[in-house]
Amino acid sequence: MRIYKVGGAVRDRLLGIPVTDIDWVVVGATTEEMLAKGFRPVGADFPVFLHPKSGEEYALARTERKSGRGYGGFTFHASPEVTLEEDLIRRDLTINAMAEDDQQNLTDPYHGQRDLEARLLRHVSPAFAEDPLRVLRVARFAARYAALGFTVAPETLELMRQLSESGELEALTPERSWKEISRALMEDQPQMFIEVLRACGALKVLMPEVDALFGVPQPPAHHPEIDTGAHTLSVLQQAALHKQPLSVRWACLLHDLGKGLTPEEEWPRHIAHEFKGLKLIKAVNERFKAPRDCQELAMLVGEYHTHGHRALELKPSTLLELLQSFDVYRRPQRFEEFIAACEMDARGREGLEQRSYPQADYLRGAATAARTVAVQPLLEKGFKGPELGEAIKRERLKALKAYKDNA
Known part of the structure; x- marks a missing residue:
């Protein structure tokens, strides 16, 4: 029995960044041997065990072959005869296909270290194209490591494009998709996630409502960047820079979907885009079964973000309706997140990233004034x-x- 540290823990140590999760692979062992050593089995699909003391996951070395559609369409084979190299070749990227023993001796059969140095996200083998979830995973890694200069290798992007065109992405479950989307949105550069999905054609399949925003112009007086898709990416980038929570980032991504429905003859104006976009926001929310707080905030921001920008001009009666819509008396945090999303929207414009947003304090003051009314x-x-x-x-x-x- 030989035990190796694999995947992200090896990658991040070599990059010199903190290691959070550690995965282990066990070569040359049987399920019976693992149980005899006190390991506890988890997972029905393949042999994964929890260490009796640390609780970390240890997986038996395994091979896999495609047997159906989607993320779950694989047959796994684990046995003492499976080598470390055979286990590593089934992984997604070369930088995730390295292993090290307890002496930190590196096993790197697919040149992951070389790709780390070249700052490349490259697939390990053609089997990459068998798993549609990898399109989302690679885009997520692009968002995570963009600040370090990582890009997707052209040949890997081509495989992602083939996957996007194959119909396999439709086989992903909402739960698996949301897990990757939510993690990607919480990375330092979530806009890169959307950019990579768009570059390989996956955005058009997974979120056609967001894809439709690219190439749609807005009035230059309010939007120096002009393109609605570019604006959406900038808003998302601002949300990450300001460390906003997932619900705010999700709302930022979806807030302008209604602009994708504006007829070309009405460009660059987008009359009533707030209301037109609600059915699209609802559709995206339901498609990925987003958590309730994310769904609710996205709908409210979509409908009322222009109210936020015009807060100083709103009549008291309109202001009261806005506060009532958010139930600021029982759910003050949701209104705070709305204000944050509006501010990110205001800052997500070319050259206006540092602009002040007096509407934020004004809205907070209005909420306080309404709350102080004694019953x-x-x-x-x-x-x-x-x-x-x-x-x-x-x-x-x-x-x-x-x-x-x-x-």
């Missing part, structure tokens, strides 16, 4: 039921008028 005095006056609701609304409107007058 108890109204109860003491005998208001109840629907009448109480109307009385609270009147008092909040009064508070917002005073706030606007003094702002």
Whole structure:
């Protein structure tokens, strides 16, 4: 039995960046031997075990062959005869197909170290094209390592293009797709994820609503970058620079989908794009079964982001409707995330990345003014039921008028 550290832990150590997860592969062992040493089995598809003390995952060396469609369409074979090289060749990228023993002796049969130095994301073997999930994974690695100068090797991008055209991407489950998308959006340069998907034709398959934004112009006075797709990528980049949570980044990606529906004869204006985009945002949310907080924020930002930009001009009654839509009294955090998404949208414009956004503090102040309306005095006056609701609304409107007058 020989045990090797494999994959990301080896890659990141060689890159000199912190290692978070460690994966191990065991060569020359049987399931019975692993159990005898106290390892606990997990996973139904192939033999993976948890270390009795550390809890880290140890997998028996295995081979795989394509047996069906999609990410799960593989038959695995694990036995003591499977070599380390045979196990490594089934991995996606050369930089993930290296192993080291307990003395840090490197096993690198597919030249991963060379590609690390060349800053290339390159597939290990033609079997790469058998797994559609790898399109998303490579795009995610491009987002993670873009700051280090990594690019996708042309021949790997070509295989990704073939996969995108094959119909295999449609076989991915929403859960697997969302896992990769959500992780990619939380990388330092999530816009690279979208760029790579677009470069290989996968964006058109997975998110045609986002792909449709590229080539659609906007008014130069508000959008010096002009192209709606380029603007969306810049907004996403700003969200990452400002360390926004996943829900905000997801909303940033989808906020302008309605502009993809504007007839060409109306360009560069996009009248009512906020409302037109809601059905598209809903479709993307459902396609990937995004978590509820991400879905809700994306819909609200899509509908109200222009309200955010015009906050200082809004009538008190419109401001009150906005606050009610977000339920700021019970869910203040969601309104904070809306403000953040609006600010990222304002900054995601060429040359305006450092602009101030006074609307943010103004909206926070408005929410505070509405929240300070006390219910108890109204109860003491005998208001109840629907009448109480109307009385609270009147008092909040009064508070917002005073706030606007003094702002």
